[in-house]
Amino acid sequence: MRTTIFCLLLSMILTACSAGGNLVVSADPTPTPNVSAPTPTRLPFAATQTAEVSEVPYIIERVVLATELADDGEPTEEVTVLSEEQQEIYLAIRARNIAGGTSFRAIWFEDDQIIGQSDERVAESNGDGQWVALPFRPIAQLNPAANHTVELVINDRRINVYAFRVGAGNPSDVIAEATLALGTDGEGEPVWPGETFDRFAPQLVLAVRISNMVDPTGMVFNSFWLRDDLLIDQRPPDGGQPQLTSDPPDPADRRMTFTLVPQVPLVPGEYSVTVLLNGSEIASYPFTIASEDAAQATAEPTERVEATASPVASGVSVTDLFVASEIDEETGEPDSERVRVWETEAEESVPFYVSVALSDLRVDDVVSFSIGIRGSVIDRYQLPVAAFERGWLSTRVEMRSPDNPNAAVEYEIVVYVNDTRVRSANVLIESVAEEE
Structure with missing residues (x-):
């Protein structure tokens, strides 16, 4: 019977230990172990760790590195990277339920060498959260090429090891x-x-x-x-x-x-x-x-459906803006249907022609067009209009399909005459999955 009760109690204890929960540290002091055991935690640290001191738990809320403190020990300048010439460094810990007389220690390492130690004892605590700051003044300039860690020890128990960076390194x-x-x-x-x-x-x-x-x-x-x-x-x-x-x-x-x-x-x-x-x-x-792709011109524009003139102060008229997949190589006139939607495979650069029909140009007029996505201009072309009175100007451009299949991107082409926006057109490029 006694054997049965003992086994039952042992089973309950093992089950409770495996169920998880806060880390409870034994009340018996233990020597500080070697720093190489755990993987260092990067600062700043914000979590909850619980230890037990004289059966009164304390809870660590934050651990940060700082270069300046307020009067109550709260960091006013938190950092994650230190200058190699930093004169004073603080490991600042915010904790609750700290018993009076609790000792805090920070051991500072450069690679495997101890380069300093900071100690602080809390005289009294009201149970609320408070900051404890452990100052460190390096006696030599810190080495940016080395690994730096600081080990936090409370009442002779190691709580954690924290990593930080010095300078920019390489x-x-x-x-x-x-x-x-x-x-x-x-x-x-x-x-x-x-x-x-x-x-x-x-x-x-x-x-x-x-x-x-x-x-x-x-x-x-x-x-x-x-x-x-x-x-x-x-x-x-x-x-x-x-x-x-x-x-x-x-x-x-x-x-x-x-x-x-x-x-x-x-x-x-x-x-x-x-x-x-x-x-x-x-x-x-x-x-x-x-070098830009050469623009091509014709003597007279061909009349097209939907063509209406867009007047500009100088007298220039944009008769049409046409996005084509092909043009007449001799005349530069669009030689395909108007492109509004185009399907292709993902990550493909699709060649098109932007054709602009103009009339009443002067030698000092400046005609250009831009290509944009979601309001951002990604390319701009200036057309050679000198000594060109009227006709089609066609320029070869490339529009890229989305990187992922079954996605789409919309391009906007905007024509400017003497820096005045006069006409626009949109082309939707859709990427489709490859056929197996």
Whole structure:
């Protein structure tokens, strides 16, 4: 009978242990174990850990790294990355139900070497949440190339090991991703990315995402735009230098763009954009400016259904705007049905012709058209109208289908005469799944 009761009690204890719940630490003090055992937790830490001290539990709510504190010990400058020249660092812990006399210790490591220790004893506690700050003053400059951790010990028990970063480490690691494109959408994603662009592109954008391992606050970025080795422009990040403004950081705060807006059409050739951090080059991205496709003209436009004139102040009239899949190579006149919807496979570049019928042109008139997606211009073409009085001007363009099957993207073509918008047309490109 006694054996049966003992087995039943043992079974109940094992079942309770396997059911999960808060971590309960034995009340008997144990020596601080070697730091290499667990995987370090990245700061800032926000969770709940429970230990038991003299049968009164305390709960850790937050653990952060800070460089400045308020009078009550609350961090006023939280950081995730430290300067290698930082003079004073705090491991700040917010906890509840701390008993008077509880001892806190932080052991600071650079790789496997102890570089400092901080101690603090809580004299009294009212049971509410409070901050305990453990200061550390490095006796030597911290090494950005090393791994840094800090071990938190409460009443001689190790609670956790936290990892943090010093400096930028390898400067090239600051940039996690960079893409050259003709623009960005509302979420900061590149629109019409590539490595070759038309010389009449209205702008070129380098969209950059900063690594999650780096706090860019205080970093100074710049960009040099070069043709061969000739500097043609120097641009800081659009909207100012990046900085993390929220906790946890907003992913948008790690994005920045550098935009080149040519004042004149770019000369065809090889170009590059170089990104600098604090005055030093950290990355370079090459691209090519290609000659534009030659526009073609005819002497007289052909009358078409739906054609109505769009007057412009100078007297120019846009008789028609026609997107075609084919044109007459001799005359430049559209030689297909008007394209409004086009189906193709995913990730395909589809060639079309943008044909504009014009009349009453003067030698000093400027005619151009843009191609845009969701309100962002991705390409722009200027038409050769000098010594051209009336007729069709047709230009070959490419429109890319969506990357995924069964998706669609709508392109808008807008014609401008002397910087005045006069006519537009839309083309919907649908991607379909490949037939098996």
